[in-house]
Amino acid sequence: ETGVTQSPTHLIKTRGQQVTLRCSSQSGHNTVSWYQQALGQGPQFIFQYYREEENGRGNFPPRFSGLQFPNYSSELNVNALELDDSALYLCASSLGVVDRAQETQYFGPGTRLLVL
Amino acid sequence: GIQVEQSPPDLILQEGANSTLRCNFSDSVNNLQWFHQNPWGQLINLFYIPSGTKQNGRLSATTVATERYSLLYISSSQTTDSGVYFCAGRSSGSARQLTFGSGTQLTVLP
Numbered sequence: 241e242t243g244v245t246q247s248p249t250h251l252i253k254t255r256g257q258q259v260t261l262r263c264s265s266q267s268g269h270n271t272v273s274w275y276q277q278a279l280g281q282g283p284q285f286i287f288q289y290y291r292e293e294e295n296g297r298g299n300f301p302p303r304f305s306g307l308q309f310p311n312y313s314s315e316l317n318v319n320a321l322e323l324d325d326s327a328l329y330l331c332a333s334s335l336g337v338v339d340r341a342q343e344t345q346y347f348g349p350g351t352r353l354l355v356l
Numbered sequence: 357g358i359q360v361e362q363s364p365p366d367l368i369l370q371e372g373a374n375s376t377l378r379c380n381f382s383d384s385v386n387n388l389q390w391f392h393q394n395p396w397g398q399l400i401n402l403f404y405i406p407s408g409t410k411q412n413g414r415l416s417a418t419t420v421a422t423e424r425y426s427l428l429y430i431s432s433s434q435t436t437d438s439g440v441y442f443c444a445g446r447s448s449g450s451a452r453q454l455t456f457g458s459g460t461q462l463t464v465l466p
Contacts, residue, residue: 242400242401273452273453273454275456277397281458281459282360282442282444282456282457282458282459283399283442283444283454283456284456285452285453285454285455288452288453295452296452296453298453328397330397330399332399332454343387344389344401344404345389345454346401347391347398347399347401349396349397349398350397350398352397
């Protein structure tokens with residue numbers, strides 16, 4: 241148990257729809273990162289939020305967007321879903337220490353999204 | 357961004373055997389973690405090890421930062437060790453993300 245929770249656990253959507261995934265970070269952590277893991281691959285960084293501000297973004301289109309709330313929980317929104325968006329979506333929380341290189345990221349159990 | 361290469365991609369062992377998993381980085385990293393992903397997708401932290409050696413029970417890890425590689429050792433493997441092992445690093449530049457390798461699929465047979 242990492243103390244990071246995600247909801248829902250599974251989700252089925254159709255192409256063109258929109259989806260919102262949620263993440264609650266570990267107590268005391270102010271940084272949340274989101275990753276997409278396609279089948280058979282390692283997780284790919286989507287973006288990171290630190291104290292409610294986007295703090296870095298990977299190579300994902302703008303239809304992937306996010307929010308972080310004052311309690312440091314976070315949402316990942318994906319618009320205009322495509323078949324290739326089918327994946328395991330993982331969030332990770334970290335302490336966000338001054339020297340962020342020292343962060344250890346703790347992952348939630350993930351949300352499995354299937355786009356038909 | 358950095359490139360992370362893991363080897364071997366697949367490993368099949370008999371219970372009780374030892375194994376070494378390797379992770380190479382294309383550039384220097386100041387944050388390196390090893391994870392075990394269970395069959396349900398949960399990534400479990402094994403080590404935070406940007407340099408040096410650490411041990412936790414049957415698992416140990418060594419990172420040689422100057423040569424840009426890290427090794428994960430599993431001794432006396434058990435069937436519950438099966439799963440995918442990932443290493444991930446963050447470059448010494450301004451990047452915020454962890455970059456993952458493609459993983460080593462470990463199968464431990466009874």
